[in-house]
Amino acid sequence: MQTVSRLGGQKMKVLKTATILCAAVILGILPTLATATPVVETFGFYNITNNDPGDAAIGEAQLFVDVSDESADQMLFTLRNTGPEACAISEVYFDDGMLLGIADIIDNPPDVVFVQDASPSELPGANLLDPSFETTLDFLAESVPPPPHKGVNPGEQVGILFDLQPAETYQNVIDELNDGGLRIGIHVIGFCSGGSESFVTVPEPATIAVLGLGALASLCTRR
Numbered sequence: 001m002q003t004v005s006r007l008g009g010q011k012m013k014v015l016k017t018a019t020i021l022c023a024a025v026i027l028g029i030l031p032t033l034a035t036a037t038p039v040v041e042t043f044g045f046y047n048i049t050n051n052d053p054g055d056a057a058i059g060e061a062q063l064f065v066d067v068s069d070e071s072a073d074q075m076l077f078t079l080r081n082t083g084p085e086a087c088a089i090s091e092v093y094f095d096d097g098m099l100l101g102i103a104d105i106i107d108n109p110p111d112v113v114f115v116q117d118a119s120p121s122e123l124p125g126a127n128l129l130d131p132s133f134e135t136t137l138d139f140l141a142e143s144v145p146p147p148p149h150k151g152v153n154p155g156e157q158v159g160i161l162f163d164l165q166p167a168e169t170y171q172n173v174i175d176e177l178n179d180g181g182l183r184i185g186i187h188v189i190g191f192c193s194g195g196s197e198s199f200v201t202v203p204e205p206a207t208i209a210v211l212g213l214g215a216l217a218s219l220c221t222r223r
Contacts, residue, residue: 043065101138
């Protein structure tokens with residue numbers, strides 16, 4: 001009986017210890033997860049060239065950029081084509097702002113492949129804007145040949161990771177996107193018409209606080 005009692009006491013001690021450890025792990029992890037969840041704001045695009053009104057409407061309806069704070073000194077711009085109409089983002093341009101430089105391009109080979117630099121070196125139709133869109137040195141990227149197959153087609157995306165200038169923050173960049181101090185331009189090809197169009201980010205986007213991947217997936221589904 002004493003042996004059974006001792007074994008029972010040992011099991012209770014093990015159970016209590018396991019409970020304490022689990023509680024410590026949970027309390028240690030949950031704050032980390034909460035602070036690691038990125039905030040994402042989504043911007044749409046408006047057409048500036050209007051070569052074909054139908055193509056312009058397609059681009060405005062299905063092209064978006066998600067801006068997320070990857071770390072204290074880096075921001076990720078994820079350009080998405082939600083479809084369903086045929087078109088492909090072939091070049092991306094950034095005009096001014098608080099960005100320091102491109103740190104990485106996150107694409108999805110073999111379907112989506114982008115490299116830094118672009119031809120043409122300025123957004124087509126840039127002079128139609130007031131003030132005109134002037135691409136910051138080295139703040140541009142394009143899909144590799146053959147176009148439009150390696151660009152961002154319906155259901156695809158490409159991410160461009162930027163380093164921030166010292167002392168700048170995610171919110172500062174969002175404010176610049178809202179007031180037009182930073183603009184993102186895209187050149188889009190592969191429309192059924194055979195034409196191409198240029199688009200620039202729309203200020204004052206709908207803000208999305210992403211609480212998890214499920215929320216982001218739900219948002220994309222609704223779009």
